[in-house]
Amino acid sequence: MQKIWICGAKGQIGQAINEIIDKLEFKVLDTDIDDLDITDTDEVLRFGEMNRPDIIINCAGLTNIEECENDISKAYKVNALGARNLSIIARKLEAKLVHISTDDVFDGKSDQPYNEFDQTRPQTAYGKSKLAGEQYVKEFTYKHFIIRSTWVYGLGNNFINDLLEKVNKGESLAIASDQFGSPTSAKELARFILHLIDTNEYGTYHATNKGVCSRYEFAHEILKLTGKEAQMKAVPTHLSDFSKVRPAYCVLDNFIMSMTPVYTFPSWKESLKEYFKERGLYNEK
Template sequence: MKKIIVTGCNGQLGRAINKELTSNDGYELINTDVFQGEGIIPLDITDVDAVVKFVKESGAQAIINCAAYTAVDKQESDVDLSYRINAIGPRNLAIAATEAGAKLVHVSTDYVFDGNGTRPYIEFDKTGPVSVYGKTKLAGEEMVKQFAKDFFIIRTAWLYGDGKNFVKTMLSLSEKYDEVSVVKDQLGTPTSTKELAKAIHHLVGTENYGVFHGTCEGDTNWADFTEEIFRLAGKSTRVNHVTTAEYTARNPQAAPRPAYSILENYMLKLTSGYMFADWHDAIEDYIRELV
């Protein structure tokens, strides 16, 4: 049985990884997070000595890094913590994985791009992050490339699953208000953690190493996505389509949001023919389980 360490196991993706891989008898998961809980081992990924020791003693064949600092606005004024978690943490895991002869799966983000694209970004496109979050996540990618031998970097976007996310926020607002205002000029692909966990499951058992994009198929904007959420959940709340400028005038944001976040899963398709579900099907599946 193969042992896999899951960092950030209590987050949305960590929970989805647990559901996906515990259904497979070939894996034994070693769940870690910054906080201890039932079945969870406390591990601070920013402590290199602790990480190296833990990975070596665990006997794990792979590490799936779901740990990240994702509070985008807070990071604009909390730069050091952002680099510690999003860059130094992956570096430490990469060092530990190499010393233990283990594979490393590292999850990254669309924010490594500048968000001004006009066609879906592929893995070979030039990066250019504009926020602290994007810069630290790109630094994390570079650390993994520098220190890990066998690695998979998977960039995803607009993620939702078991935990706090955009879908649940919109559904909560629909219980309180007759209408909500949502931006219409930011494009991307809503992606379920369930679909991303399936893709990670597919990759971790291979030697198909490298940088990958991992999002559901198709694209939309936040306002249209919200309308689809409400339709599937049977909500009558009206969605006001507003521009980013209109929204931020009333709700200031410290970090800039990318206007264009559509990723093309080029490497997955090119190297293995692997396909994600369409975003419409994924959100329908999620809402069905949620309500």
């Protein structure tokens, strides 16, 4: 039985993997910040050598954009040095490493989806620290899968939960109409990851649900599928209720995936409907 070590197991993607993984096929080793500090090299090496996983999935990271801007050294410590440490133990054990990254490695100034070969040009501390993490992964281990995604939602803190919390409080909404991306289900990402680790198709992948929408259109679909009503207006990013430090155009092209038979993502609207049905929140009128 293969061992999978999931770092950041309490995050959205870590929880999604645990939700669907076959526990009869894999022995799962879950860790999160309370169990293991990935920025501590010795601690990572000890845990890895003691448990000897065949596959390491790095879902850990400092993802709060504002926190990264306010504490740049912490952003690099977690997102870059943490990735380096996991890469070192992966190479030592000859384990496969899955590293979760982000669309923020791009500048968001394009009007076309970014593919895996486009020039990275991060504008935020978060994006720069995540790109540094990618570079460490490439430097220290060749058996790696770097997965960039965008607008991920699942269990935990995300745009959907923040929006619904405001709606349930009866608050009006000001949503950016000039931010564009592909809302992506953590569960679909988990399915893709579990398909990918069964291959030797190493490299960098863009992995998002199909289709593109503005943040405002995303919010509109959330209200539609949940049957909620709220006063909502479309505004520029700097006037929105949510994160203002984001690339304007966060659309990724799943180019490499389209050339391999590994996986095909459904549309973002299909996955969003599935998400609400599974959570008992679907109430489309």
